Amino acid sequence: MSRRTRVITRTFALHWARALPRARFGFAPRATRRAAFARATRLALEDLGPAFIKLGQVASVRPDLVPPEYVFEFEQLQDRVPPLPAERIAAVIRHELGRPLFELFDDFETEPIAAASIAQVHRARLAREVRPVIGDVMPAGTPVAIKVVRPGAAQVIAADLAEARRLLSRLDRFGLSRRIDAPALLEEFAASLASELDLRNEGRVSDRFAHDFRDDRCVMTPRIAWSHTSRSVLTMEYVEGWRLTEIDDAARAGVDAFHLALHGATVFMKQVLVLGRYHADLHPANLFVTPDSRICYLDFGIVGTTEREERINIAQVLAATVYGDADRALCYSAKLGLEVPEDKQAQVRRRVGELMGRTLNVPGKAADVKGFATGFLSVMADARVPIPAGYGLLVKALVTVEGVARAIYPDIDITRAAKPFATRLIAQQMMRPDRIADRLPAALRAALRELVS
Amino acid sequence: MAEDQFMRFLAAWALVHETADEGWKAAVVRGAEQETGSMEAGPEAFVDGLSAMIAEEKERLKAALASGEVEAPGSKADVGSQLDDLLFEVRELRGRLESMQTTLDAVLAEDEDHGVK
Structure with missing residues (x-):
């Protein structure tokens, strides 16, 4: 058993043990029992980090595979991680967009506005005019949010996923995961991850949404700056609100x-x-x-x-x-x-x-x-x-x-x-x-x- | 005799139409007086509510027809919507190309940095 597998096992065991009194050691009504273990599982996933948080998030949109108590508990998974230094993010932007940061953006803020397991978001201003797919031209100086995939995110998640796969196959042997179709969930997780790691997918769907609701004055999505966007960098209008x-x-x-x-x-x-x-x-x-x-x-x-x-x-x-x-x-x-x-x-x-x-x-x-x-x-x-x-x-x-x-x-x-x-x-x-x-x-x-x- | 029967049939038809029209108008009035959420009180309440919604739509249609907003398929408005969709596809394609160009420039710049010719 690898060190990571031991950590995973211990984390789940600890949280489930803490859930026992809440579940009255199995004598509570079924809904209370399930809710207690769902909460414990959510806390364990949060403790175990990005891959497990993403896995929980994927599970939270699959009520066909996961019991309802878990679905609604996993919705609350908090995907917050300590931010990476701005220099590392700037290096990704330089590598992905082929030009130094100052040629593309003004006022790049080193403090991120969001930091999650897959990507980190920084505020800046466009250094030159950009024509989006939908909406008016964004002139130089337009505030933007730059979403950048954290370097190494995919590899870290893939390694953890491999551990999770091994662990789940063991649980499956003991019949402990009979309610959850773990292999199906893992397959879906891998596909979802691949799609999320390519930020251009998100930009395209956002543009399509804006087009679909072009006549609705109550709905909007940020305009995408495609000339400042690549697989790992998505530049979009910063929306105040x-x-x-x-x-x-x-x-x-x-x-x-x-x-x-x-x-x-x-x-x-x-x-x-x-x-x-x-x-x-x-x-x-x-x-x-x-x-x-x-x-x-x-x-x-x-x-x-x-x-x-x-x-x-x-x-x-x-x-x-x-x-x-x-x-x-x-x-x-x-x-x-x-x-x-x-x-x-x-x-x-x-x-x-x-x-x-x-x-x-x-x-x-x-x-x-x-x-x-x-x-x-x-x-x-x-x-x-x-x-x-x-x-x-x-x-x-x-x-x-x-x-x-x-x-x-x-x-x-x-x-x-x-x-x-x-x-x-x-x-x-x-x-x-x-x-x-x-x-x-x-x-x-x-x-x-x-x-x- | 046959003519009498035909006239009788048309009279019956007119009577049915008139009765239905009165019923419809009454349903619209009852539906318009309903409070929010009353439609689920039963099938009759539902029909009344639906009648009121249809009557509202009818008024909107009348207004649109009067202002010339409604046009047949293939008309200017229909073509306009199709053009809108087409324009979006073209712009989306431009967005993709711009992003690809950026990636290509980045790869070339990296090659230059590494001294690849």
């Missing part, structure tokens, strides 16, 4: 928080149900509220996609859910790959119906989407119904949207945005010429039968 934790300051400055929260939820639904690509790694740190009352989206690390036919079914599931129709929600969920075995359908339908009543349709109370999602995933887990990956990601994303909307306006009920949106969308789908052509013969036959009888 408030983090969601500082929303009180924004409200004092006259920002309409309620409207922004509701609009944020609608923007997400438009991404999922109309455009077919959505920001799947939304959390309060990735959002700003600007002084001119706009939501600024950052960090497009994980992007989900939906196909046209999926979008119709998702709209149906969403509408059925927000209107409390369990039958319809499960019927359209099946079309999305969530297949409940026939002998369990009645039981699942009953439990989902009760859950809807308890969480989404309580008179006088705002809907609790997170409560519903956690309960729904538990019902499926109890019935041993596998959750398709895309479906799980979507459920998680919807919960995150509620969390973000509530960070902006605590009393918001996002189903208020979901109801008219989903209803309109279904009405639009019904009016599609191909759908009408498809259904017209049957409708005419039914009408004729009615007339003749």
Whole structure:
């Protein structure tokens, strides 16, 4: 057993042992027990550093592989590491962009504005004019945020990943990770890491998002300076604003928080149900509220996609859910790959119906989407119904949207945005010429039968 | 006789239309009076709410038609949207090229630093 493996084992053992009293040594109700161990696991991952933090973050968007308590606990993983000296970051910029820092930027700030396991961000000003893909030209002097991949980040993570892989295969032999498909998660982690290490991917998705929402005056993303961007350096406009934790300051400055929260939820639904690509790694740190009352989206690390036919079914599931129709929600969920075995359908339908009543349709109370999602995933887990990956990601994303909307306006009920949106969308789908052509013969036959009888 | 029956059929059709129209108008009024969140009270409340939403959309459509904003597929607006998308693709391509050029310059500069010719 290598030294690192011993550290990993000891860290997990220590945190899990500390969770035992909270879990009443296994005698607490299942939800309490799971929550206690989920918290312990999150703390262990934070102690073990970048690779494990990233692994936890990947797991947090996979409710199809990881129990719901862990999904929502891992969301809180803090990816903060001590910053690297500015000279090392400047060397990366020089190496990647081929010119000394002073030729490209003015006023490069040596103190980073963010330092995470993969990248570090510094503020500076453009030394010359840059023409972005979307929006107005950025003149010389425009404040920018330069995101730089930490040198050696990929190698450190890959080495830790190899250790984690060895350790998990051992756990698998003892049957300790039967709820989590570790090999699948590790594969996904490797792919996600590869994509995140190439910052140009993030820039492209950001530009696409800006194009998709070009007519929406309440939404923005930073403009990208492509001439100052490479695989390991991403230069983007620096956006002034408030983090969601500082929303009180924004409200004092006259920002309409309620409207922004509701609009944020609608923007997400438009991404999922109309455009077919959505920001799947939304959390309060990735959002700003600007002084001119706009939501600024950052960090497009994980992007989900939906196909046209999926979008119709998702709209149906969403509408059925927000209107409390369990039958319809499960019927359209099946079309999305969530297949409940026939002998369990009645039981699942009953439990989902009760859950809807308890969480989404309580008179006088705002809907609790997170409560519903956690309960729904538990019902499926109890019935041993596998959750398709895309479906799980979507459920998680919807919960995150509620969390973000509530960070902006605590009393918001996002189903208020979901109801008219989903209803309109279904009405639009019904009016599609191909759908009408498809259904017209049957409708005419039914009408004729009615007339003749 | 056949003509009487035909007239009767058309009269029935007109009556159905008139009744449906009255029902529709009443549903719109009821839907417009609903408070937020009342649509889930039951199927009838839902239909009323939906009718009010459709009526709002109808008013918007009327206004757009009156101002000449709505145009047929292939019209100026439709072509404009397609051009917008195309322009974005071209600009995105330019962004990629600029980034590639930067990387290429960096590699060449490094070669020069190392004395590679």
